[in-house]
Amino acid sequence: MTLAVFSNRAVRPRRSILPGFGLSLGFTLFYLSAVVLIPLAALVLKPWSLGIGGIWAVLAAPRTLAALRLSFGAAAIAAVLNTVFGFIVAWVLVRYRIPGRNVLDALVDLPFALPTAVAGIALSALYAPNGWIGAPLAALGLKVAYTPLGVVVALVFIGLPFVVRTIQPVLSGLELDAEEAAATLGATRLQTFRHVILPALAPALVAGGAMAFARGVGEYASVIFIAGNIPRVSEIAPLLIIIKLEEFDYAGASAIGLIMLVVSFVMLFALNALQHGMGGRR
């Protein structure tokens, strides 16, 4: 087994008596390479056929810049909203015994389970000027569908479970002792919240928000129906990739794809480091 080389390097850990190392690791590496790594390598290599100047020209084009600004900006706003409201939802689910709590808890995962295209047409129907939510908002002079605001609404839907599910286990694991001690020492509930509870939850809040942001930047299906896709106004970066592909501009599409991939990588490694700081998730 050439792969056994892996086990002999570095720290020389305890040898396992269990069989199947070569087979399982070999299959894992083969499958990972075939499905994920080689395709991603194709993406990393493709844009350079344009040269640095060509890549810059694609990325600095006003339409590309507007799309990237919208994707990143809307994802950031949605992540902040989700961090605030996700925290409230997690707090209510963990701390209060309310009727129907189990149903609410299960519903939080809906954005994971509901196909994003279904979410997309549902949100579009809701927020259209004649929709259940869109009509009253239109009466107030607020237009959501077919504007950048619609993009934010879709990304709030997509990102909520990331925040709630990251905060929930940390919040349930929080001992009440510290809060009781703070109260005994004369702290008000608000002071206890600010100085005792919030610092303990901060890493989870940041991690959850970052996950919602990372997911939001690349989100496509739930956004395109509600966004209206007006170039330079409500056109997101993933859609621009698809438009460039349909124009057979493969290099241009992959230049935008590469930027988004680089951001995913950075977010993933930052999150891993953060979770390591939180005591590891495993």
Next chain:
Amino acid sequence: MTSIAPRATDDPPLVRACLIAVAALFIGVFLVLPLVVVFHEALSAGFAAAWGAIGEHDAIAAIRLTLIVTAIVLPLNVAFGVAAAWAVTKFDFAGKSILTTLIDLPFSVSPVVAGLTYALIFGLQGWLGPWLREHGIQILFALPAIVLATLFVSFSFVARELIPLMADQGRAEEEAAISLGASGWSTFWRVTLPNIKWGLLYGVLLCNARAMGEFGAVSVVSGHIRGRTNTMPLQIQALYDDYQYVSAFALASLLAMLALVTLALKSLLEWRYADEIAAVHRH
């Protein structure tokens, strides 16, 4: 003796009421209403119209394609998830943390970018495109590319569920079985699998939901040929863009029901087998 005096860690009643109201309103507006509107729109012209829309030729073809793709993708990703979890949790080797990070990678890559990578390999301007064309092999805009794109986006679900679970369970039971002379395969089937079956089912459930509902990645590589390469989500888009709202929402309501079944089974597994699935769930 039950105390009715408020504890120091209770929130003031007004704060409590406000927080509950905000949480309920937020879940109601952002999660419940979208779900309700799908069924409402599907049935807006009556049940017969919705049922008829599901029975249309192109809708049936889309349902069949989605089921075929899922039937290919699930076993492959389960095999990968089990193999990866076995390698990562039963052995120590250098580069393990890089490997687990790479297994997580498909989660944070935009689905459109995932689809794009396959277009770059199999497209006419791609690495293999000209060779495939010469030999008359159709991958892009056909079933193989749809399967590959779906494999990519649902890649991590099973592995991510099994790795923390099997890491918690350790190696002692398998080591005992091997020491007593059991073969590797019978150790896996008779010791490991019974220990991980509920966690595995949980991973399969999430993988299935993602595979059947994927849109972005598949949209790039499918070619959108109605009746042939449109999966259910793509067919929903096609109908919606044609202003055939009843048909689009009728098909969407099938996927919404799938989501509800997924949530119900997931909650059941979390409630009934909490100890036998991974303690912390991150998606």
